[in-house]
Each structure stands twice: as structure tokens, then as C-alpha cells.
Amino acid sequence: MIPVNTMEMLMEFPSLIVQDLNNFHYDGYISICKQMYRFEIKVPASRRLSEASVNCDWRLHKLIKDFKTVIAQRLRQCENIVSFVKELQMIAERQLEDENKDTPESSKFCQQLISHIESLGWERLVFIDQSFTELHVQYMDSGNREHIMKLFIGNQYPADTPKCSVELPTKFDLHWTTQSELRDAYKQFTAAVDSYKEFWDVMSEIDTNTWVLEPEKPTYSARHRRIAISASVSVQLTVDPTHPRALPECKFLGSDQAIAPVRRSMNTNIHLWDERKGLLENLQTLLDVKFPSPTNSRKEEFSVECGICYAYRMESEIPDEVCNDTRCGQAFHKTCVIEWLRALPSSRQSFNTIFGNCPYCEKAMTVKMIVK
Ligand SMILES: [Zn+2]
Ligand SMILES: [Zn+2]
Structure with a gap:
């Protein structure tokens, strides 16, 4: 362990002067509530901060004397001299403020x-x-x-x-x-x-063995995973944290034609779900697919960019509006394709749906405007 970052030390405590070539020994002054107090710290050759010796003037000693165990504890845990001196300074400042305020409540x-x-x-x-x-x-x-x-x-x-x-x-x-x-x-x-141990085990199995398109960086609270099935089809899973091995809620994303076969397999095989097996194994049986994984593919093959703005991620949106013509199958951000279709006189709108033509293949295309 390197006991100190000398630059940081100089910035934080300019009045503590290094006494040796190894930067193990500092002597000088530290400021507590704008007053200067004499302070010295010496780390032995073992480089262990926990074995460091600390000396200070009697006024500072009086301020921190009730916190000896805490300070010894911080010496064992702090990463380096700078963070230790900062914590000591914080304890002393807090104590001094209390004394000055003479408010026993705050000290209590x-x-x-x-x-x-x-x-x-x-x-x-x-x-x-x-x-x-x-x-x-x-x-x-x-x-x-x-x-x-x-x-x-x-x-x-x-x-x-x-x-x-x-x-x-x-x-x-x-x-x-x-x-x-x-x-x-x-x-x-x-x-x-x-x-939630089992829930996180299930989620990390998904995260390591499939391409998760959403969320970009899953947190411990995230119950959703959108995983790639093929370049144009993905499935959004919502896992029940109290029953993580049960059949999750599945929402398929892709053109109607492209997702029809997986939907059909799911309906046919739904009775095969077996909670003793892993979630991914069950899903692959149910959908009759093999999920592409980091061992056999690259993520770019599945994060297909939007055909209008040529980007993949747009704020939190990813291209999930797909042209229904399988020969085209181009994906767009909902926002992009709505803006595009609305600008064309040939499109028409009825309630929340826009009817127009795919910007790529010009086949008829309908887009629901409900924002998820
Ligand atoms: Zn776009
Ligand atoms: Zn198209």
C-alpha cells in the first residue's frame, strides 16, 4: 500500500510538511475551524497505517480524546494518510463546533x-x-x-x-x-x-449468458431484462422477485411476422415449464430458441440502429418500432418514426394511431402513439 498521494496531501494540508523521502512522515499544522493545530503522523517501514504514530498539541488532544477508539478504528480502515487526517479533522471540527455552540444536545x-x-x-x-x-x-x-x-x-x-x-x-x-x-x-x-438471493442469482445468469439490450446497466432493483433472440426479435422479461424461477411475464418485440413463431412455440410448450430447472433453460425450451450469448456473437449484431437517426440509444429509448414487412424489418425509435410520418401529407392519424409508409421500403406501416 502506498500510504499517501503527495499531490493530494499538498492540496488538502499545505501546512503538513513531509519529513522523509518515502513520504511516511509528516509534521506541521492542520486547520480545525480556521485555527491551526500542531500535528504529526509517522507511518513505520511496514507501510501499515494502523501502526502509525500520531502526535498533536494538547488543545487538539483535548478535542479528540473521547474519540480514541474511533480514531484507532479509522486508522485501520483508511486507505491513506490524507483520508485519515481528513477524518480526524472532521471529528475535531465537529467537537469544537459543539463546544463553541455550548449545546449539550448536539454533543449528545x-x-x-x-x-x-x-x-x-x-x-x-x-x-x-x-x-x-x-x-x-x-x-x-x-x-x-x-x-x-x-x-x-x-x-x-x-x-x-x-x-x-x-x-x-x-x-x-x-x-x-x-x-x-x-x-x-x-x-x-x-x-x-x-x-432476494435466488432472484439475483437468476438475474445474473441472464446477464452473463445472453445479450441484455435493456436496461443498459441493470441495478439490483431492476426486474426487467430485454434480451436478444435474433437481430430483429427480442423478449422483455419481468421476473417476479419472490418467485424468480416461475414463468416470467414475456413481451415480444419485433415485427408481427418475426415474432409469430416464438409466440406460437410459447403457447404450445407452456406446460413444459419446470421450476426445478434454470430460467434460461426453461425459456429456451418454451420458445424453441437458443439465445445468442457473448460466447458466440457480438452485441452489435443485436443492437440494430434506428433507420432514421442512425443511433441506437436515444435518451432511454431504443429502436423497437419495426417495419412489419419481413423483407425490410427495419427498426426505428418510436419518437423518430412518429415525427417522420406526421411530417408526410400521405400519412393519416386516427385517435392514437398513425397510418403511413415505412421510410425504408414504403410498405404500409401503423404506429401506436402511446408512449410507454
Ligand atoms: Zn431514431
Ligand atoms: Zn419497411
Whole structure:
């Protein structure tokens, strides 16, 4: 481990002067609430930050003396000297502000929160902001996936329920009582994460073995996958997170003629679905297709660009309006083809449908204007 990025150190703490060629030893001043305090940090030859020695003047020592365990913990976890000194500075600033304000309430808040972080375990905390109001805690599930819960702590903590943000496929409500603390929130979060293990296993099987056209970067909350079947046909799956091995909702995209055979196979084979088998294996049996995968094809073969704007992705839209003539089968963005057809005097509109001609082959084409 390289203990310091010297440029960053210089920018953040210009008054800490490097004392050796290895950049292991710094001595000088750090600013806390615009006052300068003497500070020294020395990392031993082992390069381990956790073994570093820290010296500071008595005023700074007085400010941080109640936070010795926290500081020792941060020394073990921080990536480098800069981030450690920043955290120490943050703790001291917070403490000094409290002293200056002489508001015991705010200090009590801080003390209590820190003791709750301690009982949660500092190693689970991956981020905390300077005002101690936003915390990110981490959980690695048994599939080695990293999950983060963001907690927003109000100044009435723990009386008020913290707000939280998580990435789960269903809604997550934190159950909070006056007795609750951070570790209770964490327990609920990890239990929820564990309950979706099978769902994420199924989704990652799809993601590694097929070409996912949508979403571009699936999140843990995404239940949809649009996967390529051929250059002009794809299927959008909606997987039930509580029954991920059940037959997902399937919506086929492509021209009517092109998707007719897969629809037919699905209707014929629907009784063959077997929840003991994998979702992809089941789908391939049902649709009587073999999904193109990264091992036998390139993604560009399936992300066919729009015949009007020549791009594939347009904001969140991809070309899914396809000419119904199989010899043409050109795909367009809905927005592009609607704009095109509306500009032509030969097109006509009835309610939400536009009747016109394909910009490519001039065969009749109808486009529904309902925006998804
Ligand atoms: Zn377009
Ligand atoms: Zn056409």
C-alpha cells in the first residue's frame, strides 16, 4: 500500500510538511475551524497505517480524546494518510463546533450516534459525511454482491425514523421504534437482501449468458431484462422477485411476422415449464430458441440502429418500432418514426394511431402513439 498521494496531501494540508523521502512522515499544522493545530503522523517501514504514530498539541488532544477508539478504528480502515487526517479533522471540527455552540444536545446526538455506530461495527460503515447525517453501510451477500444502504439521520435521532435508500426489487420499509438503533436497521436490510438471493442469482445468469439490450446497466432493483433472440426479435422479461424461477411475464418485440413463431412455440410448450430447472433453460425450451450469448456473437449484431437517426440509444429509448414487412424489418425509435410520418401529407392519424409508409421500403406501416 502506498500510504499517501503527495499531490493530494499538498492540496488538502499545505501546512503538513513531509519529513522523509518515502513520504511516511509528516509534521506541521492542520486547520480545525480556521485555527491551526500542531500535528504529526509517522507511518513505520511496514507501510501499515494502523501502526502509525500520531502526535498533536494538547488543545487538539483535548478535542479528540473521547474519540480514541474511533480514531484507532479509522486508522485501520483508511486507505491513506490524507483520508485519515481528513477524518480526524472532521471529528475535531465537529467537537469544537459543539463546544463553541455550548449545546449539550448536539454533543449528545454525536456521542449517541457514535456509540450506535460502534455497536453496528465500524467495518460496516463505508461512508459518513462531515455533519454525521448521511451514513452508508455495506453488506456482502453470499453471492459476493455488494449491497449498500444509505441512511439519512435527522437531528432528532434516534427519536425520528431515519430515512433510508436501498436497491431492492420491492419496496423496503424500515421498522423503527423509540428503542431502535442503527444495527436494527442493518439487520432488517441484510434480511431483505438475503431473501432476494435466488432472484439475483437468476438475474445474473441472464446477464452473463445472453445479450441484455435493456436496461443498459441493470441495478439490483431492476426486474426487467430485454434480451436478444435474433437481430430483429427480442423478449422483455419481468421476473417476479419472490418467485424468480416461475414463468416470467414475456413481451415480444419485433415485427408481427418475426415474432409469430416464438409466440406460437410459447403457447404450445407452456406446460413444459419446470421450476426445478434454470430460467434460461426453461425459456429456451418454451420458445424453441437458443439465445445468442457473448460466447458466440457480438452485441452489435443485436443492437440494430434506428433507420432514421442512425443511433441506437436515444435518451432511454431504443429502436423497437419495426417495419412489419419481413423483407425490410427495419427498426426505428418510436419518437423518430412518429415525427417522420406526421411530417408526410400521405400519412393519416386516427385517435392514437398513425397510418403511413415505412421510410425504408414504403410498405404500409401503423404506429401506436402511446408512449410507454
Ligand atoms: Zn431514431
Ligand atoms: Zn419497411
